[in-house]
Amino acid sequence: MGVSLNLRSSLVLVAAFTAVVASTDANLDGFQVKPFKIDLAAEIPRLNSLVANSRLPAKALYPDGGSGERGIELDVLQELRTDWLTNFDWEAQQAELNTFEQFTAVIEGLTVHFVHEKSADPDAIPVILLHGWPSSFQEFLPVIKPLTESWRSPIGKNISFNVVVPSLPGFVFSDPAPPNWTLDDTARIMNTLMVDVLGYSTYALHGTDWGSGVGYAQYGTYNTTVRAAHFVFIPFFPPLAQDIAENNISLSDDEKVSLQRTIDWNATGNNYFLEQAAKPNDVGLALYDSPAGQLAWIGSKFKVWSDPRAGTPPSVLDNTAILTSVSLYYLTDSFLSSVWIYGQNPNAFRVAYTKAPTDAPLLFSQYEYNFGLWPKEFVAKVGNLVSYKFHDFGGHFAGLDNPPAFIQDIRDIGLYFEA
Numbered sequence: 001m002g003v004s005l006n007l008r009s010s011l012v013l014v015a016a017f018t019a020v021v022a023s024t025d026a027n028l029d030g031f032q033v034k035p036f037k038i039d040l041a042a043e044i045p046r047l048n049s050l051v052a053n054s055r056l057p058a059k060a061l062y063p064d065g066g067s068g069e070r071g072i073e074l075d076v077l078q079e080l081r082t083d084w085l086t087n088f089d090w091e092a093q094q095a096e097l098n099t100f101e102q103f104t105a106v107i108e109g110l111t112v113h114f115v116h117e118k119s120a121d122p123d124a125i126p127v128i129l130l131h132g133w134p135s136s137f138q139e140f141l142p143v144i145k146p147l148t149e150s151w152r153s154p155i156g157k158n159i160s161f162n163v164v165v166p167s168l169p170g171f172v173f174s175d176p177a178p179p180n181w182t183l184d185d186t187a188r189i190m191n192t193l194m195v196d197v198l199g200y201s202t203y204a205l206h207g208t209d210w211g212s213g214v215g216y217a218q219y220g221t222y223n224t225t226v227r228a229a230h231f232v233f234i235p236f237f238p239p240l241a242q243d244i245a246e247n248n249i250s251l252s253d254d255e256k257v258s259l260q261r262t263i264d265w266n267a268t269g270n271n272y273f274l275e276q277a278a279k280p281n282d283v284g285l286a287l288y289d290s291p292a293g294q295l296a297w298i299g300s301k302f303k304v305w306s307d308p309r310a311g312t313p314p315s316v317l318d319n320t321a322i323l324t325s326v327s328l329y330y331l332t333d334s335f336l337s338s339v340w341i342y343g344q345n346p347n348a349f350r351v352a353y354t355k356a357p358t359d360a361p362l363l364f365s366q367y368e369y370n371f372g373l374w375p376k377e378f379v380a381k382v383g384n385l386v387s388y389k390f391h392d393f394g395g396h397f398a399g400l401d402n403p404p405a406f407i408q409d410i411r412d413i414g415l416y417f418e419a
């Protein structure tokens, strides 16, 4: 009797297992989740010797009076390089990065690295924070621990988060993306990470830069699991002055600053985008083994896209943060694969505004010195907009550029999130 019962339940299990295998290609071997610690100290002597042996001109060939209009200024680069060689302490940065709980999982054959910091509150909201280029999970480090702590909201609700910060495929400790991999593929594995690997049946997300393309795809495609989204950037070309005027939108003086940044980016600031999208191997291989070259290329973006007050409170985007970011790219061999996200998704930013098929709340924050301005009326075209905020301090890298404002942005999700 017992034996036949056991046999029957085993058969039921086998049948269920076969049905799952038949219905999905998902990796069923438990995703091989493993704790992860960064240990790249052995690579530092090589990095230091490459930087020390690199040369820069003694003086600027065509000084631009500090405008930076023709690319990173020599004295800015020189200062970063000197800091790298004299003040920067990789081991201290690595120890700081390792204070966060990190893991790897294997999803669809790709090793995916992620931070997972949980709140003590059993009702904490799961949230995934999605970074872009040229940053990494490092962009969100200042906000992770505060978000796990409980915030008593004005409506009397305690709000806290279980925070997940993945490295996108091709970035730092995640495997490079396979050929012809798109943001939709990344969106799928990020949804798998939250739902199947970590067991969160619903969650919220935040996206910026390429992470906004991934997050927006998740928001529209996985509309039963993604139940709120916050963006500081959306994968739609920001409107220019004429579109804004035609829509009868009048801008504040602060918004006009953001509009000018948009115009400048579209005029001359997007050349890296065209290069990386069309010929990713050229810049990717040229700088592959050149930390000093990566410093110029990446450092330029951190300097130009952040608030001009970057590095002064509340911004923590100082030279150390830039050097940590470039060191992470160089030491993990990910400059080339990071650049390929452009090569694989050259048309990811859309001109026509369309609405995602979801009723999940969408929150948006415009940071004044970001290089795109998306007025409220335009953001409302792409989703169920419930909150729109303007911050007059901060730029493209909100988590580093203005951590207190960004923490509040994410906490606001809790006012709308319904599991």
Ligand SMILES: *[C@@H]1O[C@H](CO)[C@@H](O)[C@H](O)[C@H]1NC(C)=O
Residues within 6 Å of the ligand: 121, 150, 152, 158
């Ligand atoms: C939630 O808020 C109440 C009232 O402010 C407080 O007593 C309680 O400790 C909070 N819970 C958590 C988990 O922080």
Ligand SMILES: *[C@@H]1O[C@H](CO)[C@@H](O)[C@H](O)[C@H]1NC(C)=O
Residues within 6 Å of the ligand: 179, 180
């Ligand atoms: C990738 O796409 C290109 C065309 O867009 C195709 O020629 C190539 O075979 C694809 N590669 C793989 C590995 O699927």
Ligand SMILES: *[C@@H]1O[C@H](CO)[C@@H](O)[C@H](O)[C@H]1NC(C)=O
Residues within 6 Å of the ligand: 246, 247, 248
């Ligand atoms: C803008 O205002 C003009 C004049 O009042 C009106 O004709 C036009 O339809 C408005 N456009 C939009 C997009 O609301």
Ligand SMILES: *[C@@H]1O[C@H](CO)[C@@H](O)[C@H](O)[C@H]1NC(C)=O
Residues within 6 Å of the ligand: 237, 238, 239, 240, 266, 267
């Ligand atoms: C960007 O600049 C080009 C000209 O270089 C212009 O045609 C285009 O309308 C601008 N705006 C956007 C949103 O691309």
Ligand SMILES: *[C@@H]1O[C@H](CO)[C@@H](O)[C@H](O)[C@H]1NC(C)=O
Residues within 6 Å of the ligand: 223, 224, 357, 358, 359, 360
């Ligand atoms: C999700 O999308 C489908 C199809 O696009 C739509 O029919 C459905 O109503 C959406 N669900 C939610 C919860 O928004």
